Amino acid sequence: MSLQKILNIFRRPAIELTPLDAYALWADNYPPEAHNSLMKIEERAMIDLLPELKNKIVLDLACGSGRYILKAKEQGASEVYGLDFSLPMLSRARDVSNQLALGNMTALPFESDSIDVVICGLSIGHVRDLMPIYREISRVLSPNGVMVCSDIHPFGKLAGWKRQFTASNGLEYSVEHHFHLYKDHHIACTSNQMVIEDVREPVIDGKHQWEGVPAILAIRARKTLN
Ligand SMILES: C[S@@+](CC[C@H](N)C(=O)[O-])C[C@H]1O[C@@H](n2cnc3c(N)ncnc32)[C@H](O)[C@@H]1O
Numbered sequence: 001m002s003l004q005k006i007l008n009i010f011r012r013p014a015i016e017l018t019p020l021d022a023y024a025l026w027a028d029n030y031p032p033e034a035h036n037s038l039m040k041i042e043e044r045a046m047i048d049l050l051p052e053l054k055n056k057i058v059l060d061l062a063c064g065s066g067r068y069i070l071k072a073k074e075q076g077a078s079e080v081y082g083l084d085f086s087l088p089m090l091s092r093a094r095d096v097s098n099q100l101a102l103g104n105m106t107a108l109p110f111e112s113d114s115i116d117v118v119i120c121g122l123s124i125g126h127v128r129d130l131m132p133i134y135r136e137i138s139r140v141l142s143p144n145g146v147m148v149c150s151d152i153h154p155f156g157k158l159a160g161w162k163r164q165f166t167a168s169n170g171l172e173y174s175v176e177h178h179f180h181l182y183k184d185h186h187i188a189c190t191s192n193q194m195v196i197e198d199v200r201e202p203v204i205d206g207k208h209q210w211e212g213v214p215a216i217l218a219i220r221a222r223k224t225l226n
Pocket residue numbers: 019023061062063064065066067068083084085086089103104105106120121122123126127
């Protein structure tokens with residue numbers, strides 16, 4: 001799907017669903033790969049920010065159908081776990097992994113200090129408050145562990161973007177989303193023993209109403225040693 005179409009879709013009114021209800025309907029059309037232009041922009045930024053994954057223990061947080069599980073495996077991670085709270089999305093991820101957990105980003109079923117790298121793609125905006133998520137990410141990360149996370153850029157609030165999709169029933173829906181400013185990430189990181197190391201704000205290119213506007217905010221943060 002072209003970026004033009006995605007952003008036009010963003011602008012049409014649709015029934016807004018909670019993330020759980022939305023992904024139950026979206027799962028059928030959600031393959032474990034970047035399947036639209038926005039995801040392609042996001043994925044380039046995330047790959048750019050990822051640390052070395054070889055022999056690392058990786059958690060794909062809110063993994064959906066397992067896009068970053070696949071990337072972590074390709075890059076030689078020794079163990080890759082996926083977690084999501086949507087059973088239909090996790091069912092899709094079964095095609096790429098058998099190390100999956102049904103759970104909420106705000107209460108992770110993993111031991112403290114047990115994960116080297118947490119990857120969280122395009123999911124954090126579904127939660128209103130970043131603090132409990134960052135608290136859990138920091139808890140499960142080993143000291144010096146790294147988190148790489150992406151979200152729709154907060155510019156989207158000004159532009160009125162919505163996260164819309166067409167379900168297999170042919171109807172269009174939008175999914176609840178909360179825009180988070182860079183400073184929200186900064187505060188949530190520093191309050192939870194993490195330091196932001198690097199940031200990407202890839203812009204929309206090509207002839208488009210939003211040409212040159214940042215579409216994605218992607219962050220790499222590291223858990224400090226004490
Ligand atoms: C846009 S999809 C992204 C999936 C995958 N990370 C990717 O980038 O392809 C968002 C995912 O976040 C999950 N999600 C949303 N809120 C969640 C929460 N509080 N806990 C766990 N998963 C959540 C949804 O079920 C969905 O699979």
